[in-house]
Structures are given as C-alpha cells and as structure tokens.
Amino acid sequence: MRQHRGPAADDAAVIESSRREPERFAVLFDRHAPHIHRYLARRAGREVADDLLAETFLAAFSRRDRYDLSRSDARPWLYGIATNLVGQHRRNQARQYRLGQAAPAESEVPGHAERVVADVTAQAMRPLLDSALATLPAGDRDVLLLVAWEQLSYEEVSLALAIPVGTVRSRLNRARTKVRQVLAGTNAAATYEEIATNE
Amino acid sequence: MNEMELLRELAQETPLPAPAELDAARAKLVAVIAADPAAGRVPAVAEATMPQPDPSDGQPAGPERPPAPAPVQDAVKLMYGGAAGTVVQLIIALFYVSDIHAYHLTLGGHRLTTAQLSDWRPLLVTLAIAFGLALIGLWLWLARAVGHGRSWARVLSTVLFGLATLQLIGLHGAAQVFWAMLTWLTGAAAVWQLWRPASSAFFKPARAMRSRRP
Numbered sequence: 081m082r083q084h085r086g087p088a089a090d091d092a093a094v095i096e097s098s099r100r101e102p103e104r105f106a107v108l109f110d111r112h113a114p115h116i117h118r119y120l121a122r123r124a125g126r127e128v129a130d131d132l133l134a135e136t137f138l139a140a141f142s143r144r145d146r147y148d149l150s151r152s153d154a155r156p157w158l159y160g161i162a163t164n165l166v167g168q169h170r171r172n173q174a175r176q177y178r179l180g181q182a183a184p185a186e187s188e189v190p191g192h193a194e195r196v197v198a199d200v201t202a203q204a205m206r207p208l209l210d211s212a213l214a215t216l217p218a219g220d221r222d223v224l225l226l227v228a229w230e231q232l233s234y235e236e237v238s239l240a241l242a243i244p245v246g247t248v249r250s251r252l253n254r255a256r257t258k259v260r261q262v263l264a265g266t267n268a269a270a271t272y273e274e275i276a277t278n279e
Numbered sequence: 280m281n282e283m284e285l286l287r288e289l290a291q292e293t294p295l296p297a298p299a300e301l302d303a304a305r306a307k308l309v310a311v312i313a314a315d316p317a318a319g320r321v322p323a324v325a326e327a328t329m330p331q332p333d334p335s336d337g338q339p340a341g342p343e344r345p346p347a348p349a350p351v352q353d354a355v356k357l358m359y360g361g362a363a364g365t366v367v368q369l370i371i372a373l374f375y376v377s378d379i380h381a382y383h384l385t386l387g388g389h390r391l392t393t394a395q396l397s398d399w400r401p402l403l404v405t406l407a408i409a410f411g412l413a414l415i416g417l418w419l420w421l422a423r424a425v426g427h428g429r430s431w432a433r434v435l436s437t438v439l440f441g442l443a444t445l446q447l448i449g450l451h452g453a454a455q456v457f458w459a460m461l462t463w464l465t466g467a468a469a470v471w472q473l474w475r476p477a478s479s480a481f482f483k484p485a486r487a488m489r490s491r492r493p
Contacts, residue, residue: 114295117304122293129296129424134304138311198459206289212282228286258281 091154095147105141113137115155116162119230123166132169136162151239159230160240163222170218211273214264216255223248223253293459336406348481354472355426357465362418369411371455376403425473430482433473440466460492 091108098105104148116136139161140154147157213221222241226232234252238245292325347355377400417439424432447459472478 085425100317102312102317105312106309109305113301113304117296117301121296122290130300130303133301134307137304137308140457141308141311206292209286209289224286228283231288255284263282266468 089242090152092147092149092152093153095144097171098141098144102141105137105144107247109137112155115230116158119159120162120166122229123225124169125165132165135165139165151264153236155237156232159226159232159236160242163240164175167218167222185221195268208263209259212259215262216258218230219243219253220255222257223251226260227252326480346426348477350472350475350478351425351428354469354478355422357469357472358418358422358425361462361469362415362422364465365411365414365418368455368458368462369407369451371413371458372407372411373404373446375452375455376400376407415465428481433478433482436466436473437470440470 091111094104094107097256098108111131115132117129120132120136124132136158140158143161145212151157211236213224216224219241223237226237227234232240234248236243237248241248243251419437421432421436425436443463447463
C-alpha cells in the first residue's frame, strides 16, 4: 500500500523537530506534496489543486503541535486535512457542482455511452464515473477515493477521516454498491466490459 | 473489471505534478514558517538536506558538529578511568571503615568509645557508599557531557578537580593514598587535555551555536 516513501522515512521525527525548528517542516512538504497535489487534482481539478495544496500544508503546519508522534507515517494525517479542504471547496461550490456535473450527466449519459462504444477508449468512462461519484454521500466518496486512488489501507483511512475501521468498511461497501448500480443503470458497466473485450 | 479497478485505471491519467508546479505552494509554506516565532534557529536553505534526528536518542542532531578531537577523546577516556579509580577508592574506603577502631576517631575533641563507634559505623558505611557512588556518577556524567562538546562541563570538571585536590589532605593508609593520587593524576591529565588548543576549538563552536538561540 505504501507508494511514495522510503522505508527509513519517519515523519513523526520531522514533525517533532519542527516544533522547535519550524524550518524542518519543509522536509514533510518535499516528501509528500507531489502525491497530495495529485490527489487534490483528481478530486478538485488542477486549477484549484495548487491552492488546496498550500492550504493543506499550512493547516498541517499550524496543527503540528497536536500531531500524534506515535504515528510515524504522516500521510493519513495529510490526506485527512486535504480531504476536509476538498469538502469545504465542494461545499463552497455545491450549487455549481450539482447543476454543472450531476444533473447534466444524467441527461448526457445515454448518448455519451453510445459515443464511448464508438471511441473505444477508457477515457470516455470518466464522465460516467464522475456522475456515479456525484451521487455518493461525501463521507462514502472520501473513503472510496482514498482507497481506490491513494491506495490507503482501511486503518490509514480510519486515521485520515477520524472514523472507526468498521465505518470505513461499511462506507466502502455502500459506495461500491452505489457506483455499481449507477454504472449498471447507465449501461456503462457493460460498455466498459465491451471496451475491455475489444482491447 | 470491477468499479475499483476502473477507478484506479482512470486515476492513472492524472500524473504527478512537475516540481515547478509545487513552487507556489512551497513558497507560501516557507513564508509562514519564516514568520513563526521559533523560526531562524537553523538556516532555511538547509531544509532539503537538514540533519535528521539522531536515531539513538530520538533527539534532533541540530547543526552538524565536527567529531571530538583526539585530546577531548583522550580526556573522556581518562575521565572514565577516573570513575574506575573511584570505584577502587570506594572499596578501599569500605575496608577502612570496617577496620576502623575507636581510637582513630575524635568528635568535638573527645575520642569515641567503642560503643559509640559501633553506633556510628553503619552511618559511616552509608556515607562512604553514597559519597563514592556520587563521585562515580559525577565522573561519568561529566565525561559524557564533555564528549558531546558541552562547554560548561569542561569548566565544571576543572572546578571540581581543584576541589578534589583538597580531598588529598588527611588521607590514611598507603593503598588509599596511592589510589587517591592515581585518581587525582588522572583528573589532572583529563583537565590538561580539555584545555589544549584543539579542545578549545571544539568547544567554542558549540558555545557560539547556543548563543545564537534566543
């Protein structure tokens, strides 16, 4: 599951030392910023990822005194902050998001699915998935994407979102079921199977 | 292919950002860090290569300090030797206390009786052990501090050595005098090593680094 850190890296030691020597916090940025940025870009778009990345690390810096030093890996903590900021961002743009993404998606799906068959490209699945994700409750979506995209373990998601591991499991199951249902309802799953078969 | 694999595959379409894309966010963070009241204790340019915490004790190593020069290393060894010599002195002192007779001791101008000595002997043994252990601990503590470049430890060692010279007065028994002199000479050699020019060059940067802190 660990995808972007060396085995000897110890974030807790960096955070602890940054409490006395704040400059050391930049080490944490250098270690994790690329992947946090990519996560933010996936979730909120590249145009706002830069700002959200800065906000993530500024929030982390201001809260470093409260970091639990028994956790050597700071990724769940950073992903948790980033996820909260994405949530805030989405709430700020909730009206545009619902009108501009979810509602049009339903009317576009059938025609779009047909175009997918013609294009025979997995890229065309993205709007369908976006539509499916847009129907999920925010908490379920956070769990699903941290597991699927960032490949965090259930325990790491639990730490990131401050919820029990059991809740992570139940939210993930619920989200996966919902996505399957949406994809099936739009015939996207079959479309994707067809794409995969053709490839 | 299920929905998780589908999500992962499509997520791969978002590449990691180029380093330059992170510059703006990093600059904001560095600006906030610089404004932090605790900032400025180490050079900011060292961020990417700053020393990592010492895994042996979990404390940050701080700015790089050169290794202790040979005279300091010799002084540390001599101080450990002084601790060993004090152990021998303690053993000799315990033999002496157990062999002490009433006519050896006077208190307020009066010689102690055998009964008084018998009452006092446990206290004398306890005091000898406590004093000896304290001295051994002092040797070891100062040796460690000196090895880490603590300037105050060098000064304190010198002062205590001066005081220890007074301890030579009033010793009894050849063995006790011999070991006391040997320990004293060990201390003298250690102090001499600590004040050699190479040692002073080692202690001065440490003092300068601490004086930079508010």
